[in-house]
Amino acid sequence: MEQMKMTLKIAKIHKTWVFRLLLVVVPFFGYYFTQDMFLQSQISSHDKVLCERKYTAKKLNALEANFTINTQLFLKLEDFFWRKFPYGLALPYGVNGSEPVLLKVLAFIAKYEMPEQIQRLTCRTCAVIGNGFTMKNSSLGDTINKYDLVIRLNDAPIRGFEQDVGNKTTIRLFYPESASTKSVDENNPDTLMVLVPFKRIDISWLKELLYDEKRVTKGFWKPVPQVWVGNVGQIRILHPHYLIETAVKLLKIPLKLPPKSKQKPVHPTTGILAVLMALNYCDVVHIAGFGYPKTADHKVPIHYYGSNTMKSMKDSFHDLTKEALALRKLEEVGAIQYLHPHS
Template identity: 30%
Template sequence: MLCRLLARRWKVLFAGCLLLIVSEFLRSGQDKNPLKHIKLELNFPIIGMIADRNANGPQLAPNGGDVTVDQVCVPAVTSQIGPLFHVTNSSDSKFSFRRNPRWSKSTCTESLQRTAFESTEFAPIFRPDIQMLINCNLFDVREYRRMQKWEIPFGYHYYMGNITYEEVRDVLNLFPSDNTIFNFRGRSRSQCITCAVVGNGGMLNGSRMGMEIDKHNYVFRVNEAYTKGYEEDVGSRTTHYVFFDRSLRYMKPEDYPVSPNITYIYVPCRKEDFSNLTAIGKRVGEFKVPPEHVRIIHPDFMRYIHFVWMRVKSFRPTTGAVMAMTALHACDKLSLYGLGYNNKYSNHYFDRKYKKFRVFRLSHDHEREIRLWDSLDKEGLVHWYRRDVF
């Protein structure tokens, strides 16, 4: 009996000593790095801290975290996050989106904005003042929490594990804080911005639309954007390239759309996209483009396209549709080429032999997108090159 009592006391004494050792270890670790302990508890670093740029020690961006050598983003002293606005009568928060406080109405007298605002069909949902891009100055813990509940690409929830605050923050720090897809530095803005959106549809093969496409101020391309050898049909200029991590998987590196004159618009669709963006930002991947030329689509804009404009149950809009909608909300005059798949022509304009278009209904709703291009064309918001198909 006495032996059992002594054994119990030894166990209690040992547990008490172990607890003291662990407590002392945690206190010492916390003193060395005060942010580390908070991060373990909340999984969020402290936000809103900006160190004096002339002071010694690490600088902290508005979204928290040390400014690294790779960081391209220039931290803003005051918040750049605009107010929320709501579309539709539904109380569902997925219809709430951030407004770009720096947006201004076009001065072009023939702008599609004017046509859209007067359209019975599109005036209630057309919001060119929406925040289309996300950057380090438009992201903090509160924004992460707001968007965490929606599945990527509409937020930061992912079925194989959430995309963490730190993952998003670290990626955004690698890219500039620009909130527009156009760069007017060093030159004046055109009063009326003309844009050509070029999809990869087979109806462009033999179309001879190349010269017409190249006459636009800006030319948007997507995914496998081959131009060499196809200039007569699709043109040779590229000013904007819209893509995600799978866009280049069938292209050879020598065919990648790489140019100092291109703005790259990234559409994150999966958790892997953040790894790909990190590689681009640190210039360690195969696709080596200047990080300062990369822009990232805002989850709010993706949600706005999908639930307000498309109103479908598929996984997400096609990358081509994201490209077209981005241009629709930024340009004054817009022409669409190579959008709308059909079986009269091969799947892509660059196919060497006929390939029938395959429908992936769970991923995209191509029929709905075709109806939207048709409506936009008939309402006079865009010119949709239909050839002899639609």
């Protein structure tokens, strides 16, 4: 009898402790199950790159800069038919004085639009990938490849960096001095190579390559490619609209300096141009690889490739402070979103 009472008592104690254990364990696993589900949902939604029609256009209004949205990214031959081109400025903010050469280039390439499969998308997601050191060891490659459009800058390489920067390139902005001699290796077969002409000789350089004319090498600040490697049907020329909008409304820098001014002329970088271009054409714009090390730090590389430091930017014709401020404002109003932590 005593033994039976003892057995019942022990069973009751076990039951109590099992109940208490369940009170601890069930919420514990429930919490982690919930967290795991949350993380999975975040990963799933990130993989899809959620899109909202005209999202960026709505957000741009918050800057009160009166941006004019234009989805014609590139110059086309028809722009010069039976009418004068509307921008009465010389390059880079217009085509005044460059029309004859420009017409020959546009007649040769004969294509002026985005690919049809992108044009017909009801909602376009864009990733603008800068060349900054923050891309190194970022492991963003797979994420970047999921966007409808991936926009890259100048001669930034992809080979050997695919894990961090991806291997998809829809558009690559460049100018003669930043044109890659390894274009076929560092781009996809359908990559659009978009020339940003900053000066008249930039258009002449492209014409000479396309028509195999005598090359003029003077007037460039570094040697430029002397042959075009790649499909000429993929060449486009960026519309001056984006340079004007970027300079005047986003960066608030003058298009022309007063006569005899000692101030150095300033132009937008291809990076900030790419961002504004994307904000005009895409519904959702995410960016990565933007930003520079502190000016005083001449040891940290500025790119995810190579060894150039801030010292190489000393004599550049760009206002990096204004560009950083502009990106911050765009982020604050929600027009752009970074794919990685940044300062």
